[in-house]
Amino acid sequence: MDYSSLINTSLELKIGPVRTEASTALKQWPLAANDFMELEKKVSVKQQEKNALVEEMNRVSAENKKLTEVLTAVCEKYNALRSQVMDYLMAKNPERPSPGPNSRPSRKRKCESGNDGAAAANGSSGSSSTDEEESLIKRPRKEKITAKISRVFVRTERPNTGLIVKDGYLWRKYGQKITRDNPCPRAYFKCSFDPSCPVKKKVQRSAKDQSVLVSTYEGEHNHPVLSQADQEATDPTCSRSVTSLGSVPHSNSLSSTGPTVVALDVTKSKRANEGKVLPGPKPESLELQRLLVEQMASSLTKDTAFTAALAAAISGRILH
DNA sequence: CGGATTTGACCGGCGC
DNA sequence: GCGCCGGTCAAATCCG
DSSP: OOHHHHSOTTTTOOHHHHHHHHHHHHHHOGGGHHHHHHHHHHHHHHHHHHHHHHHHHHHHHHHHHHHHHHHHHHHHHHHHHHHHHHHHHHHHOSSSOOOSTTOGGGOOOGGGGTSOOHHHHHTTTTSOHHHHHHHHHHHHHHHHHTTOEEEEEEEOSOTTSOSOOOOSSOEEEEEEEEOTTOSSEEEEEEEOSSTTOOOEEEEEEOSSOTTEEEEEEESOOSSOOOOHHHHHHHOTTOOHHHHHHHTHHHHSOBOTTOOOEEEEEOTTSSSTTOOOOOOTHHHHHHHHHHHHHHHHHHHHHHOHHHHHHHHHHHHHHHHO
C-alpha cells in the first residue's frame, strides 16, 4: 500500500511565483536588491526542505507498508498457532482444560469442554426412579449435543439490538445468565425448527469488545437450514447472505478435538442485522490508511519548517 | 389465545 | 462438605 499515492504531497505551495515576484520587485526597486537576494536564498532553502519532507514521507510510507505486511503475517501465524495449541490441548486432555493458576475461569460444565456430557446424567443415578428415567432420556441427547462445538464472532453496529445472531436457523431462547467473567448476560437458545434437533446455542457479548457477539454452537442440526422463504417469513430482514452464514455450525465445526473460531463482520452490510463473511484485512487497511493520513497531517502541522513554508506561500499569494 | 421471551429458582459439577 | 458458578427449568409475562 503506497500512502504517498493517496496524499498529494505537492501541497501547491506556490513557491515559484514568489521568486518571480522577487525578480520583478528587483527591477522596480533596485535599492532593495539585497533583501530580495536573501529572500530568494530562503525560498530555495525552503524548496530543499520541502523535497526532503517529501522524501521522508515516501520513506515512512514504505516503512508503514512493510510494517503492515509484517503485522498481517504475524496475525496469520498467531491464528494458525492458536488453533494448533487448542487442538493439542484438547487431544492431550479432552475431559478438562489444563489446570493452572488461571484455571478458575475455565471451570465449567464438562459438556462445554466438548466431551463428557454423560457425567452429568450419571451423577443423578443415586436418586429416585423418576430421576433415573430422566437421566436415561437426557443421556443420549447430551452425548449428541457435545459432539461438535463451534464458536462464531459477529460484530454488530447496534449494541442495543440484543443477543440475536441471524444464522438461518430458528432459535428459542430458554434462559439467560450473567456469567462471572463477563458483565454482559449470556443467552441460551435451543433450535425450535425441529423439537428433536439437539443443537444449542449460547450468545454473549465479548467482554473486551461489546460490539462483538460471541455465539457458541453445540451439536449438529438434524435438519436442513431454513429456506430463504422460511427465513423471510420468520424475519424479513434476513437476506441471502444469512443463508450462507447459517451453514457455519456445519462447515466450521470441528470434532471434539477443539472449537473453531470464525471471525464474521457484518458492519459493512447494508442492513445492520445481516450476517456476511468478509475478508478481515480490508476494513482494517482502510482504517489504517485513514489513521496514517491523520498522523501525517498532524505531524506536518507540528513541523515548524513546513508551517513557515506554508505561511510564506500564503503571504506570497495574498501579496500577489 | 397461543407462542415466544423473561427471570428467579433449582440442579449438578468442580475447586477448596 | 460447602460454596461458587454455569446450565436448565418452568411459571409469569409479553406480544402479535
